[in-house]
Amino acid sequence: MLESAARGLSRYGYGNLVLEQVASDAGYTRGALYHQFKDKQDLALAVIEWADETWRKEVGRPAAQETDPVAALIAMARGHAVLCRRDVARVAVALRLEFSGQDHPVGRELERVSETLVKRCTRLVNAGRRTGSIPPGPPARAVALALVGALEGAVIALAGQAPHDELLAARAAAGVLGLDPMKISE
Amino acid sequence: MLESAARGLSRYGYGNLVLEQVASDAGYTRGALYHQFKDKQDLALAVIEWADETWRKEVGRPAAQETDPVAALIAMARGHAVLCRRDVARVAVALRLEFSGQDHPVGRELERVSETLVKRCTRLVNAGRRTGSIPPGPPARAVALALVGALEGAVIALAGQAPHDELLAARAAAGVLGLDPMKISE
DNA sequence: ACAGTAACATACATGCATGTATGTAGGAGC
DNA sequence: GCTCCTACATACATGCATGTATGTTACTGT
Numbered sequence: 040m041l042e043s044a045a046r047g048l049s050r051y052g053y054g055n056l057v058l059e060q061v062a063s064d065a066g067y068t069r070g071a072l073y074h075q076f077k078d079k080q081d082l083a084l085a086v087i088e089w090a091d092e093t094w095r096k097e098v099g100r101p102a103a104q105e106t107d108p109v110a111a112l113i114a115m116a117r118g119h120a121v122l123c124r125r126d127v128a129r130v131a132v133a134l135r136l137e138f139s140g141q142d143h144p145v146g147r148e149l150e151r152v153s154e155t156l157v158k159r160c161t162r163l164v165n166a167g168r169r170t171g172s173i174p175p176g177p178p179a180r181a182v183a184l185a186l187v188g189a190l191e192g193a194v195i196a197l198a199g200q201a202p203h204d205e206l207l208a209a210r211a212a213a214g215v216l217g218l219d220p221m222k223i224s225e
Numbered sequence: 226m227l228e229s230a231a232r233g234l235s236r237y238g239y240g241n242l243v244l245e246q247v248a249s250d251a252g253y254t255r256g257a258l259y260h261q262f263k264d265k266q267d268l269a270l271a272v273i274e275w276a277d278e279t280w281r282k283e284v285g286r287p288a289a290q291e292t293d294p295v296a297a298l299i300a301m302a303r304g305h306a307v308l309c310r311r312d313v314a315r316v317a318v319a320l321r322l323e324f325s326g327q328d329h330p331v332g333r334e335l336e337r338v339s340e341t342l343v344k345r346c347t348r349l350v351n352a353g354r355r356t357g358s359i360p361p362g363p364p365a366r367a368v369a370l371a372l373v374g375a376l377e378g379a380v381i382a383l384a385g386q387a388p389h390d391e392l393l394a395a396r397a398a399a400g401v402l403g404l405d406p407m408k409i410s411e
Numbered sequence: 412a413c414a415g416t417a418a419c420a421t422a423c424a425t426g427c428a429t430g431t432a433t434g435t436a437g438g439a440g441c
Numbered sequence: 442g443c444t445c446c447t448a449c450a451t452a453c454a455t456g457c458a459t460g461t462a463t464g465t466t467a468c469t470g471t
Contacts, residue, residue, distance in 0.1 A: 050325075050326060051323075052238065052240070052322070052323055054238070054240045054241040055240040055323070057427090057428070058428075058429075058430095059428080067449075067450090068449075068450055068451080069428095069429090069430095069450090070448090070449060070450045070451070071448070071449050071450075073429095073430075073431080074447090074448060074449060074450095075448090075449095078429080078430070079428095079429075079430090132322075133322055136238070136318075136319055136322060136381070137237075137238055137241065139236075140236060174407060176392070176396075177389035177392060177393060178389070181383065181386055181389045181393065182393065184382045184383055184386075185379040185382060185383055185389075185390075185393035185394075185396075185397065186379075187382060188378040188379040188380070188381055188382025188383065189375040189376070189378050189379035189382075189393075189397040189400075190375070190378070191378050191382075192374040192375050192376070192377050192378015192379065192381070193371040193372075193374040193375035193378065193401065194374070195322070195374055195378070196370045196371060196373060196374025196375075196377075197367065197370055197371055197374065198325075200367055200370075203363035203364070203367045203371075204371075206362070206363060207363060207367065207368065207371035207375075207401055208371075210362075210371075210400045210401050210402075210403060211371065211375040211397050211400050211401050212400070213400050213406075214375075214396045214397050214398070214399050214400010214401060214404075214406045215379065215393055215396050215397050215400060215406075216396075217396060217406050217407055218400075218406070219405035219406075219407070220399075220400045220401075220403050220404070220405075220406075221360060221403055221405070243457090243458070244458075244459075244460095245458080253419075253420090254419075254420055254421080255420090255421095255459090255460095256418090256419060256420045256421070257418070257419050257420080259459095259460075259461080260417085260418060260419060260420095261418090264459080264460070265458095265459075265460090
């Protein structure tokens with residue numbers, strides 16, 4: 040059920056998501072859905088939590104292994120690109136736009152998840168600048184925002200076109216950081 | 226009316242856009258809206274056309290002045306970033322996600338506009354590679370897609386945070402192209 | 412002065428998605 | 442064997458946004 044909800048959310052967004060379709064995609068009826076989740080909002084929150092967990096496990100943790108800030112950021116970019124080949128990873132991107140600037144529980148939760156990611160990137164940018172591996176530039180937070188945005192934008196536009204998505208995501212990330220992307224490719 | 230519709234579309238998307246709010250934002254009622262436009266779809270198409278025209282005038286034309294492909298692409302990135310400080314420019318981004326993979330007139334029109342942009346970038350990438358100013362890499366079309374996506378993503382995430390948006394957009398574009406962003410900043 | 416029409420506002424009908432209330436089958440525990 | 446509860450399906454009520462039909466006002470041409 041969560042999986043088809045994630046697929047639906049990433050395709051149609053929250054407002055356009057029809058619960059009957061979600062249920063029938065999962066082989067159930069709307070009754071079953073309302074038995075498992077309080078309402079549409081509850082379902083969306085569950086999907087977001089699931090997506091965030093998946094992200095942390097498959098992208099966040101591996102990237103945290105890297106000791107070098109630049110390597111960690113590039114690993115995040117590559118991991119994110121790979122993860123975004125699956126529907127679950129695109130949920131956050133699809134919903135963030137829909138709820139930006141709104142006061143909705145789903146929007147707040149999304150904002151929270153996104154904020155921790157941006158904070159993490161900001162810290163890495165600052166760390167990289169201290170060691171000199173990242174050149175100076177705009178405020179670290181602005182760089183982090185642009186990094187996440189560019190990454191997600193590129194990956195969405197490529198729509199999981201393996202294997203180029205990974206390389207191009209890494210390049211976009213490197214570019215935002217002010218690094219020569221050709222020296223990243225490894 | 227077009228302006229408030231553009232604002233509404235960029236904020237809420239097509240499905241969540243409430244025509245009464247659009248009309249009242251513009252100082253009218255829904256009656257006036259239905260007098261000027263056939264229906265919601267007609268309104269959206271008009272907004273898209275308006276946005277596209279604005280883009281061509283304020284971003285496309287200036288960028289076309291540049292003879293060097295790389296300079297043209299970077300000019301596009303900067304121009305796009307500046308334009309996206311206004312609501313009108315974000316309409317396409319907001320709607321593209323909503324209609325991707327759907328068969329809706331609005332989606333088709335959006336696809337058309339987007340496709341000409343991607344084609345244009347593809348040609349520039351190819352031209353740049355022929356002259357050697359852009360290094361080889363993934364297929365030109367994939368690069369173009371990633372370029373546009375990264376650009377839009379970064380600019381949206383920055384939400385018009387002048388003046389960094391312009392620089393970071395240029396950096397993201399340079400990165401995707403495989404160019405050292407520090408040599409672009411000029 | 413009057414007809415016609417453009418530019419709106421108002422009122423009504425329709426459809427569709429959500430949410431809730433009610434029904435049903437099957438397994439667990441005693 | 443009976444009861445109870447879980448996991449669903451079905452049926453119904455509500456609300457809201459769209460689209461359409463029907464005024465109303467004001468201006469314009471003759």
